[in-house]
Amino acid sequence: MSVADPDLRAALDAVDAKALSLPDPRYPALLRTIKDPPQTLYVRGDVELLSKPQLAIVGARRATAMGLKLAEEIAGAATRAGLGVCSGLALGIDGAAHRGALIAGGSTVAVMATGVERIYPHRHSGLGEEIAAAGCVVTEFPPGTPPLPHNFPRRNRIISGLSLGVLVVEAALPSGSLITANIAAEQGREVFALPWSVAHKGGTGCLHLLRDGAKMVQGIEDILEELDSLYGLQLSLLERPRTGPADTGARSDLLALLGYEAVSVDQLSAASGISSADILPELSRLELQGLVDRCPGGYIRTR
Structure with a gap:
């Protein structure tokens, strides 16, 4: 189905969404660098946010109160430092990260595994609409796509691909968040994790990431220190034409x-x-x- 398809065009217009093909100059340059970039992105909200330096924040759906608090706090600190916050709109850590960015007055990008008009999970309908109004929601799946299980792992490569680094706030074993972290490492992105106690089973995934070389995070300074050079490089890409000198x-x-x-x-x-x-x-x-x-x-x- 092409963007010229009248049914697709009508579905996008109904929710004020845009379609960005891979050659489109608005397509995020950082995402283009991954080995399997989406051929088309469907976007509601501010398209320019997709090219802004971002930190992906992900973690458990069944997060603890402390995990949710830390996700919200770090997301707020990231936005105050000039980073956008990218996540997957899932329950738990994802939702807390999006809220933290919005509360701090920053921008946030929600990457979905459904059609652009279909906020999932339903409990995040209000949050999704708020993100579409103040940030943007994006997906590679055309309008009408339901929440199919095999689409969620695929969307993880977009979360990391849009971002300079991925922070796993809280994750057990096994965990979809660890899939995102592994993809991020393959894409050459920085991987960060919080250091939970060995007694906290919900943080075991984070400890495994740290054992395997992830950067330990105790505050936003640890993230900014690691991302500093890449942050400047992405800003320079935004300031120069793609085919420029x-x-x-x-x-x-x-x-x-x-x-x-x-x-x-x-x-x-x-x-x-x-x-x-x-x-x-x-x-x-x-x-x-x-x-x-x-x-x-x-x-x-x-x-």
Whole structure:
């Protein structure tokens, strides 16, 4: 079904929604960099928020009172620091994160596994409409799509793909939130987790993430410290045209040295004469633009 389809057009118009195809300049550049970006996004609300630097906040549906409180507080702190908050509109931690962002006067993006006109779960109908009015709701599924179980894991890659990093506030084992965290790591995003007591079964998933290399979070400062360089890079992408000036200087040098076999940062530094400290930010910029990918052993060129 194309956007030209009159039934689709009518369904989108009925809820004041837009369809963004992959080549659309409004399509979020960061999401374009994942290996399987949605071909179309259906959006209600402020489309520009999809390209704003964001922190994904996810966690258990059956969260504790403390988990809900922390999610709301961290979301509020993130928005006050200039980040948008992205989550999945689920019960529990997701809902608390969205509310925290709204209460703080910030922006929030809800990624859904249903059609754009169908807020799910029903208990979040009011919250979903509030997000559509003050932020945006987005989905890759066309209008009329019901809440099918196999669509929820697919939407997780969009939550992480839109974001600079993913914070898991509270999660047991197994957990859908850990799927999101694993996808985030595969996408080259930062992964954060709260350090729960070993006696708290609902936090076991967070402890496993920390064991496997996630960044421990005790406050928003821990997140901002890790995201600082990527935050600046995404802002610079927003400020420059996608096809703007750019094949000069360090970028041109690095692209010329990269091929389809992994090249390490040390090898790039030795070949280009550029210090590793200067190469890493430029590689991150190229990665955000979809020109290179991180892989075992270093970086490869994608086009």
